[in-house]
Amino acid sequence: MNGAQFMKEIANQKMIDNIEYLEQETKQKINREIDHFISEVVNEVTKNESNVKQLTNIFNNNYEITDKVKVLNGRLPEKVFVCRNSLLSDLYTIKHIRTIYHIFIALFVGQCIHNAVEDYLSSGQILIGTDKIFNGLAKFDVAATLWITMFLLTLANYVFFVCWSNIRINIFPNTLKLKMWDCVWIGSLICYYISFFYYFTNAVFNNKFPPPTAIIVLIESVRLTMKSYAFIRSNVPRVLNYKSHSEKENPCPSFSKFLYFLFAPTLIYKDNYPRTRTIRWKAVFFYAIEFTSIILFISFFMNRYFLSVFQDYGKGPIPWKEVALHTLGNLPAGGAFMLCGFYILLHVWLNGFAEILTFGDRMFYKDWWNSTSYGPYYRKWNVVVHDWLYTYIYKDMYENVLPKNRFVPKLFVFFVSALVHEYILSVAFGFFFPILFLEFFVIGVTLVFLTFGGTFHGNIFLWFTIPFGACLAINMYCIEYFVRQNCPIENATATDFFIPRLLTCKQL
Template sequence: MHHSNRVKMTKDSIKPIMRENEQGINKLLVSKAEIFDKVKTKPGELPCKQFEARNSLLTDLYEVKHVRTVYHIALATLLGFFLNSVAYDYLQKGEISFGFNLIHKGFVNFHLLIILWLGMFLSHLPVYLGFKCWATIRIKLAPPQSSILNLWDRLCLGLFILYYPGFLYCFTFAATHYGQQIAASMGLLLEMIRMLMKSHAFVRSNAPRVLKYKPHSDKELPYPNFNKFLYFSFAPTLVYQDSYPRTKTIRWNYVAVWFLEFIAGVFFLSFVVDRYFIFPFEHYGLRPYTWQEILIITLGNFATGLLILLGLFYLLLHAWLNAFAEMLRFADRLYYKDWWTSSTYNRYYRTWNVVVHDWLYTYVYKDFYEIVTPKNKVVSKLMVFLLSAIFHDYVLGFGFGFCLPILFFNFFGFGVLFNFYKIKPDMLGNILLWYFNAVGMSMNSVFYSIEYHSRVNCPIENVTIASYFIPRFLSCNK
């Protein structure tokens, strides 16, 4: 009796401590993940992006000892994969590659990659010069409603619209025809899309200021100086402002840690893709594969697909962006929210990649909702999904050298469907979201690996435009 009371008293004394710790963690999650980063500036318009000094959510969560342990588990897992790779290569192949086979193949012409990026960046700079030229001459033209002024505006707008396909064509051709492998090509294509998004954001944000400028009453010029454009070109955001919250100092030790995490993440993804998605299908077209075998590999790589999803998230949205933000003293580091707690795809899409979501919201959804199709949320959402689906498939299609529109159907098909459908209760929705994401990543990786090896092992004799769109694996597996 005395012993049971003592145990009961111990449990009762522990409960307040556990409750206090749980409340503290929940408070931290709410303060960072549920923060309102958009505010209304004018009545009748949608809220605008609001920048403020804040850490990434994981940076703050790592201050909690229990969450930090999860980070340690991830490092232990990475160490296990590394040792497994060393043992496998030595015992099976008689050599040690440390899992860098894909990295070596993907960036074999690294010097060309640097040259192409420099050419891309130099081609991005004329956007500022052209915008300044348009604004300067426009200010000097009078009267405001003259036909010459309207002609000048239309001419500059037409040239800027032509800049998009010209930039896309030149650097898509360069990325795919100058000896670049898949990884390097996709890196260049992603950088090309990023620069186009930056160019559009700069012009779209500053053009209204030029159009409203009154030379006799406004003293400040309606266009920013070149330093602001240059800073925005490298800043880890796609939404333009003249100024952003800045940190006082650069913590170079943090920069070093984030770049080390990035390198480790690249090794991890290289090893996982090589071992679990390339190795099982490297003989596709040389021997027959049954649909049962493909299905078993796809479902069996559920956990592997999950590792790729988490690896890409941490590698790009946390380590890479935080490293550049620290070097540029960029203080707003809300690159993602607590997407892992989402129970609906509607919330998942808004919290997974805040950087891209902010651009799509500001320059696509907001413009369609306020200007193109006023007050129509459905059309505005559909345009966001359509644009996102097109450019995801654009990067993968030209990176791999064939069109396999799996991501297009995922985004513009299942993505649109699940965006308007909510599963209750939230626990079931969260479980299903994690499962579908993992299986979806596994399925995408499997089919791209199959199609790639089909075209390597069963080369097409007469290459035509149609062969780019017709899946080779349908006729290769005999």
């Protein structure tokens, strides 16, 4: 065989290899496209079936959502994600419910006109509450810097977790070195969480943010902490059960999955979530309009029904009879504040982010307004936070700490929830005034045991006590806040943070 023939055979063989490679790549690409198409079709069918079933149950007054499934005997059900709309999004497809929504829009427009006329007649300017919003969001640039800092620290959690994981899987099992490495990691994680809260709590105190800005910073610090804990708690078992000699895939999820989770409108970590096919930018724009409008509405009635009423408290004796009458008379305002808070956070904000991130499961709340006792209300009001408390506190305590004991884990969940809510308000306002803690932990736990047999009396009781509790809390925090503003003391000590100024101000 001469050289020319040899080179020709090599070229032919190379061509055959290239053709086989292209054939294999084409087959794999076609298979991937088919799998992706089938997955999209299945998700779409599942979503449509879920929506049809959901709407059918609504019309039949038999509305109940199953969002947890039992996986093992002796284990509590686990959270599952499926493509579905928020309940209000489905209800808005009903003409009668849509009309009620239009009534609220008309009331909002009327309030805007009233405020505009009042502003113009009193000051010659039309502010419609924007001055209160800008005052409440003062130093927002500093708050944004703090958010970037806490976000970068949260990203560092992923780096340290991967470092711990990669080193651990290369250490021989059941050795002292492995136990020491785990202890170092656990100790470092605890120190991180303590330092995280200490730093950002001090940052809020030192920068003297107005309460709304401070609340935003503190809520974000709590949210990112819950996110990082959920990620670590969900992936530690993978690392502990990883067998290097039989498993090739690294137990650590990719950074992109962690990053998506940080912004996804859920506090439960999963490697993959059901996704929608496209982003409806028109819906995102509509959510932005709703968000801005509700902020204006909150500014309106907070100023009219609370701030303007209590702003002079602390300059003289407090008329407690007026406070009592104001609390009872402002039940509609307390209910409006509660409804606005629910709608802007759990419907508008979360649905907006879900739309941008194509997050398929929009069940951020259930039909809490139909509850006839406080037990179902607590489970349905805020599904996002409830899922985190259930999965990472209640479920872990029930299965691993106190097996078969439901009362203590439930009590601890209430305690943690009340403590975090009180922490946010205490740091934001600059004083400890545990009204919310008492409402959540003492009164809230007590009301769980008060049932009305599923009758309408329980629903009426719920709709009276929720606005009353909201109005009472707002009144008391406003009174203490303005008393501290109007009755300052010199050389304040740490104990002044915990002692209500209502009891110590000499002007009262």
